[in-house]
Amino acid sequence: MxxxxxxxxxxxxxxxxxxxxxxxxxxxxxxxxxxxxxxxxxxxxxxxxxxxxxxxDGVEESFDDVLVALTVPTDQRSVLEVLREIPYGENASVGQLARLTAGLDDDNDDDLRTVREALAENPAPLLIPDHRVRDGPGATPPDIVDKLRSIEKL
CATH class of the missing domain: 3.30.160 (Double Stranded RNA Binding Domain)
Structure with missing residues (x-):
């Protein structure tokens, strides 16, 4: 930047x-x-x-070099950091994010709630691609989610 x-x-x-x-x-x-x-x-x-x-315009871009200031609770930060690692053109579920995040368990309702809260409070959608989570809330407006998914063929 x-x-x-x-x-x-x-x-x-x-x-x-x-x-x-x-x-x-x-x-x-x-x-x-x-x-x-x-x-x-x-x-x-x-x-x-x-x-x-x-x-x-359809150019594959990861934005992984862009520094994002995450002023969210530590457990949510961990979820968002894992989410940034989901590659362009791929998606994940809330349960998968929980499994991939250290200290969280996809069989624990509180941990799944933590993932959903992190997604909903994402301060930098697109850079932290909540549109790649197919079954969770996100900070990206729904009509924008559909268009971003279309770009990435999700």
């Missing part, structure tokens, strides 16, 4: 029929959202938005 540049950056994404908006602080992404109208202070010139635009 562009050094330590901080701010809100947004760009129209015609395929999504929305904007993609990214919040950056200290060289880390702190938020990703899909507003119909971007923040009035948002700028459109950011390398990450270029990459997201390419992804939306």
């Amino acid at each position: 562009q050094g330590d540049e901080a701010g809100i950056f947004a760009r129209e994404a015609p395929y999504l029929d929305r904007h993609v908006q990214v919040g950056v602080a200290q060289g880390r992404v702190i938020s990703v959202s899909f507003p119909r109208t971007p923040d009035g202070e948002a700028r459109s010139d950011h390398e990450l938005l270029d990459r997201i635009e390419s992804y939306l």
